[in-house]
Amino acid sequence: MSLFLSVLPAAARHLPSPRTATAATTALTTAAANMVRANHVSRGLESIMAHARLSLPRNFHRVSLACYYPPSSRPTVATRTFASRRAAAISTPSGLDSDHHLTAAREWVARLNSKAITIPRDICEISFSRSSGPGGQNVNKVNSKATLRVPLKSLLPFVPQLLHAPLQASRYVAAKSQFLVIQSDESRRQTANVEACYDKLHQLLKSIAEDTIPGETSQEQRDKVQKLKKAANEARIKSKKMHSSKKSSRRGSYDD
Structure with missing residues (x-):
């Protein structure tokens, strides 16, 4: 940086008046400091001089300046990560795949299927x-179309935590309002x-639950899996x- 500043007076002497030279020197110094922060001094020197309509001395050579920053003041670049709505959905907290949470979620789904539980309508x-x-006397004349809006912050407490992330990623959710x-x-009737x-x-919650919550394994299936594991282990030992017997027989032939 000091080497860069040392050439500024020489360049400023090419200007018509001292006041203009002082202003140009100040402007160039500020620009150089900004470029140091961006780590582009080595390539930006000539562009600054050209922008100010100054000519470099003939004996001036391009100088590469290395910028050193302490770790605490090193500049950082903010980046944005673009992802799909499903990927940007809130991730499921750890531990929700435990037997306790799965059992509770399956019980909730069973009550939902039997309509023993419903979402309270006062939050809707x-x-x-x-x-x-197409068609009909009421088309574009009567307010018969119904729109149901449910705030997620009011709906999620009534839904198992296993369903929170897929529900928030649903195509029915308005991203801005979270409804x-x-x-x-x-x-043709409003009530219908x-x-x-x-x-x-109801069908949306049921579909998400079927896609997210794994079914309970039957005892017959568990016994079948255990038999397969046992057979695979016996085959591995055999x-x-x-292989060990084959190696032993080879050693015996070498000893003879």
Whole structure:
């Protein structure tokens, strides 16, 4: 940096007035300091001089300056990571695949399938708008289309933690508002479309649970797996014994 500053007065003498030379020197010094921070001094010197319409002395050679930064003040570059919504979903906390969590999740799914439990409707928001689609006297005239909006922060406490991440990555979730949005306009009646929205919510939770929560292994399947493991272990031991016997027979032939 000091070597760079030493050439500034020589370059500034080519300007018409001292005031202009002083201003140019100050500007170049500031620009040089900024470029030092960006670690581009070695290539940016001539571009700075050209921008200021200054000519370098004939005996001036390009100087490469190495910038040293202490670890605490070393500049960092902020980067952005682009990922799909599914990859950007909140990851499942560790330990949720334990038997306790799996058992609780399976029990919840069983109650959901039997409709013993439902999502409270007081956390949901219902709005109506004009229906769309082909045919019918009510098309674009009557507000029969129902839209169900459920805030995730209110829905997740009623859902097992194993389903939180896939539910947040669902295509029905509005990323900005973090609302689950479901619509229905199959019927001409508002009440029927409202019930259809709640049924779609039920089917969505059921589908996510089936894709996420593994089924419980039957005793018959467990016994079958144990038999296969036992057979594989016996085959491995038999192969080792045959290999050992073969090596022993070779040693005996060498001793003879």
